[in-house]
Amino acid sequence: MRLLVTRPDPDGARTAAALRERGHDVLVAPLLGIVPVADPAIGEGPWAAVAVTSANAIPALVSLPRSGVPVFTVGGKTAKAARAEGVADVRSADGDVHALAETIAAALPGATDPVLYLAGEERAGDLEGLLAGHGLSVKTVVVYRAVAQTRLPDAVRAALEAHEIDAVLHYSRRTAEAFLSACIVDSLDGAARAVRHLCLSPQVAAALRDTGAQDVHVAAHPDEANLFALL
Template sequence: MAQRVLVTRPEPGATRTARRLEALGFEPVILPLSETRPLPVARESVPSGATAIAVTSANALRHAPSGLVERLRGLPCHAVGAKTAESARKAGFYSVNEGPGDAAALADMIAIELGKATVAYLCGRVRMPDFERRLGVNGVRVVPIETYDTVALTPAPSFVRQQLGGQPIDAVLVYSARAAAAFGSLMEMHAEADFLMRNARCLCLSGRIASALVGGIRVEVARDPNEDALLALLGDPD
């Protein structure tokens, strides 16, 4: 019997991950524990002296207003990895540089290439400060442009019951600290969810995310902060 894998990431990413899991032979169970919502972006938020764009999340592009993209698309766009780079091209950026898949490594790459420049950073309201701090230390001025927010979800008991289908979950994919906290709340609030997932492995995208999980949960951390490394933790589907 195939492993049942709970996908906690927001849509539309949850459905994309579910398709990947099915192709690998797993049984996906979609239960988003957070969602992304667009934020209003003022025209004056775009710095006049910016010479490049940085993006560490495809959500920042997905929620970016069309007018903002039109103003910025002529600048070189530095994307954290392959999927974000693909999103940038689809959004209409003319010149996209694909990064190594890690935000810290992208910051170092930008600092080496641009020197003391001004970079417009398309990002979310909820984010780790390391990327901006690392660029700042290297003399790069970073101007964040927040295009979306991430909020935790509290699924209704009836929806949780419907998605779980009364069958145990073998593994849980956790993509953010916010989802990790929401997962802990879910286990506390729903006795059935706690029963069906108490023996599941919680597979986390990073150590920071894993640290947000509490209790006697079995936690494993991906070798690299990307979905390929996360799914590699699943092992054999049967």
């Protein structure tokens, strides 16, 4: 199959390599660039826990004094990235933001210190609201921003126009939206609606279906193995 991967590097490059090992022809269009926030106002705590929903927040996490403070991640990939940087007490929800909130709430009954949420500027889901429903307070600090690219690479534009892409893999709603916007700029919105879309979660799929895309499929569980299972 000829596939298009739209996630940012370095994750996009790793995904493309994994797909090529499986025998696929892969095009890459990293439509978001991740920019860290300089000197985010995190403060000194104390914190009941730290919550992380993306590996893009790990550099900010590593810089924190966090002795004895558990770190909760939304999934295994982010947990692995945290452990690779020497973070010891990492607990993965292995799901979405709802699963993360439930995991944190179950581990912190009656906590009075806030949960520190190291977040991106634009977020899917309402972790703060979900934790508030469990009586937990949250301090959210934006530690990175995703900057969208406005145009597709030439090779990707040509392949879409010729209907030579079998499927597009989408890992986040923001990336899916950036793909759709770039297709509109390049007058390829019709091709974007017609191509097959493989999505990590229902939230990602919704961004595509809202534009009229019909051939949209969602992974059984929000991880890469289940996304690849759609191929």
